[in-house]
Amino acid sequence: MIDPGAYRATIGLEIHVALNTRSKMFCGCSTDFGAPPNTNVCPVCLGLPGSLPVTNSGAVNLGIIAARALGSQVRTRSHFERKNYHYPDLPKGYQISQYSAPLAVGGELVLDDVEGEGGRIGIIRVHLEEDAGKSTHSADKGSTLLDFNRCGVPLAEIVTEPHIQSPGQARRFLEELRALLRVVGVSEVRMEEGELRCDVNFNLVRCDEGEGPVRTEISEVKNLNSFRSVQRASEYELKRHVEAVSRGDVLEHETRHWDEERGVTYSARSKEMAHDYRYFPDPDLPPLVIDPGYADHLAGGMPEPPRAKRIRFADEFGLSRYDAAVLVADPPLADFFEETVSHGASARAAARWITGEVAAHLNASGAAISDVPASPAHLAELLELLEAEQISEKVAKRVWRDVFESGTMPRVIVERECLAKIDDPEELRDIVSAVIAENPDAAAEYSSGKDRAIGYLVGKVMEDTRGRADPRLVNDILRDMLRSGS
Amino acid sequence: MRISSDQVERIAQLARLHLEDDERERIRGDLQGILEHVGRLDEIDVDEIDPMHNPAESDANVLRDDIVVESGVSDGFLESVPRRDDRYVTTPRFVDPGSDGHG
Ligand SMILES: [Zn+2]
Numbered sequence: 001m002i003d004p005g006a007y008r009a010t011i012g013l014e015i016h017v018a019l020n021t022r023s024k025m026f027c028g029c030s031t032d033f034g035a036p037p038n039t040n041v042c043p044v045c046l047g048l049p050g051s052l053p054v055t056n057s058g059a060v061n062l063g064i065i066a067a068r069a070l071g072s073q074v075r076t077r078s079h080f081e082r083k084n085y086h087y088p089d090l091p092k093g094y095q096i097s098q099y100s101a102p103l104a105v106g107g108e109l110v111l112d113d114v115e116g117e118g119g120r121i122g123i124i125r126v127h128l129e130e131d132a133g134k135s136t137h138s139a140d141k142g143s144t145l146l147d148f149n150r151c152g153v154p155l156a157e158i159v160t161e162p163h164i165q166s167p168g169q170a171r172r173f174l175e176e177l178r179a180l181l182r183v184v185g186v187s188e189v190r191m192e193e194g195e196l197r198c199d200v201n202f203n204l205v206r207c208d209e210g211e212g213p214v215r216t217e218i219s220e221v222k223n224l225n226s227f228r229s230v231q232r233a234s235e236y237e238l239k240r241h242v243e244a245v246s247r248g249d250v251l252e253h254e255t256r257h258w259d260e261e262r263g264v265t266y267s268a269r270s271k272e273m274a275h276d277y278r279y280f281p282d283p284d285l286p287p288l289v290i291d292p293g294y295a296d297h298l299a300g301g302m303p304e305p306p307r308a309k310r311i312r313f314a315d316e317f318g319l320s321r322y323d324a325a326v327l328v329a330d331p332p333l334a335d336f337f338e339e340t341v342s343h344g345a346s347a348r349a350a351a352r353w354i355t356g357e358v359a360a361h362l363n364a365s366g367a368a369i370s371d372v373p374a375s376p377a378h379l380a381e382l383l384e385l386l387e388a389e390q391i392s393e394k395v396a397k398r399v400w401r402d403v404f405e406s407g408t409m410p411r412v413i414v415e416r417e418c419l420a421k422i423d424d425p426e427e428l429r430d431i432v433s434a435v436i437a438e439n440p441d442a443a444a445e446y447s448s449g450k451d452r453a454i455g456y457l458v459g460k461v462m463e464d465t466r467g468r469a470d471p472r473l474v475n476d477i478l479r480d481m482l483r484s485g486s
Numbered sequence: 487m488r489i490s491s492d493q494v495e496r497i498a499q500l501a502r503l504h505l506e507d508d509e510r511e512r513i514r515g516d517l518q519g520i521l522e523h524v525g526r527l528d529e530i531d532v533d534e535i536d537p538m539h540n541p542a543e544s545d546a547n548v549l550r551d552d553i554v555v556e557s558g559v560s561d562g563f564l565e566s567v568p569r570r571d572d573r574y575v576t577t578p579r580f581v582d583p584g585s586d587g588h589g
Contacts, residue, residue, distance in 0.1 A: 037574050043559065058551070143576040
């Protein structure tokens with residue numbers, strides 16, 4: 001009897017990311033999403049006879065940056081090859097890709113150790129290629145509709161080692177990869193526009209002592225377009241492989257598709273025409289020769305990768321891992337945080353406010369931080385007032401609402417609206433005694449032993465002072481006055 | 487190297503060509519002749535020579551700037567295709583999208 005528990009999942013990903021260029025990989029057609037069908041086309045991307053491709057230097061640069069961001073080694077020499085297959089959305093009858101001499105090899109992406117899903121995921125290669133067109137079925141299902149706007153859009157394909165050990169980790173990898181590629185400007189990674197698609201290569205491996213590893217055959221689940229479907233398809237394959245092993249069934253190496261609605265993968269049943277792409281160097285395209293100094297130059301201008309930034313935020317500013325992760329996940333907010341700190345604010349207070357109030361106002365208004373009048377200088381001043389206990393937390397929130405809408409400096413708002421904290425005990429005593437006089441029932445309840453009546457009275461004082469009183473001080477004064485019966 | 491009838495059939499399938507039996511035999515003969523002709527290259531000792539992947543080997547990095555140039559062929563292209571539905575080009579329905587490549 002074979003114990004499925006002795007096996008572990010082994011997942012490798014092949015990720016296709018649309019590069020952030022204005023024009024296509026080998027022609028001047030626009031890469032704009034959402035143009036009317038078959039608008040952004042030309043003889044090159046339609047594969048018309050006599051047309052010749054010319055490589056987009058912008059795409060090469062972004063490919064180099066993607067590679068360097070992943071710690072891959074950019075090869076001094078690479079070339080393009082033709083991957084031959086016939087499909088209606090591929091007018092040339094081949095896709096220009098890289099095969100025997102890819103742009104870059106090696107590298108890794110390190111995942112933070114969260115919920116046991118950390119680790120180093122090796123990268124096998126990063127190469128450049130062009131996208132195919134888009135095919136959809138007509139309403140009557142009688143024909144296939146083709147739009148070649150995407151045909152020839154530059155892609156980077158990133159292939160990982162089979163180092164991923166769980167469906168959740170596969171998802172974590174993609175999230176980290178997306179954050180990295182966005183920060184370094186390689187791709188916007190707009191999932192809804194199909195800018196990231198992923199193939200999952202899944203199998204189980206068992207390592208017994210003294211014997212070589214035993215594996216199930218690999219399932220290649222193709223063309224997943226969301227992180228959720230990558231995770232779900234991997235979970236489905238895990239279950240399917242474990243069940244097969246439990247039953248003693250032998251799986252076949254096959255291509256599978258994911259059915260999002262039913263939540264299952266199914267066989268592509270194209271074994272008789274197993275992949276035979278007959279790659280050969282594209283004679284239309286001269287090789288790429290990339291000087292290491294040039295790759296260094298591009299890498300030198302690269303913004304800080306998310307993981308390095310999270311580590312720095314934790315080390316330099318003493319932030320919790322959670323706060324560091326939340327800030328770094330939103331680069332404009334991370335910049336806002338750093339600037340607020342550079343204006344003299346305490347890092348922890350700045351992090352707490354930005355992940356709390358600032359983010360809440362942005363979410364509610366749907367605005368980007370760059371589009372609102374509130375700046376790091378505003379927040380730093382507000383935090384300074386809080387730190388110096390010149391205003392209460394409650395007032396600070398109210399002031400921020402005003403700052404957020406008007407861009408007025410917090411100190412100006414506090415002075416204009418007389419919001420400074422009341423910390424003079426004499427002044428507070430007068431207010432408290434008035435509140436006691438107005439609420440004799442609550443005062444009597446407290447005196448008869450109902451301690452929670454005090455909360456009601458504190459609330460009344462806060463209300464009367466528009467949040468300007470210090471609740472702790474009010475609490476002390478209230479108890480003092482009620483006890484002494486004055 | 488001898489090319490078999492099965493190999494010809496497989497190549498025909500990859501090229502989406504339907505061959506009659508007599509055509510397959512004729513093409514097998516043609517391919518055989520081509521392979522024998524090209525096979526003469528095997529007689530040359532190339533151990534000391536780096537592989538050449540491209541005839542334009544000396545013109546590395548022929549690149550263009552990332553600038554959009556409108557081709558202006560869009561409408562003419564759509565007028566010239568055999569079948570279309572509004573701005574889409576249409577073909578007989580394909581049953582199993584993505585099974586034959588795409589990555
Ligand atoms: Zn084009």
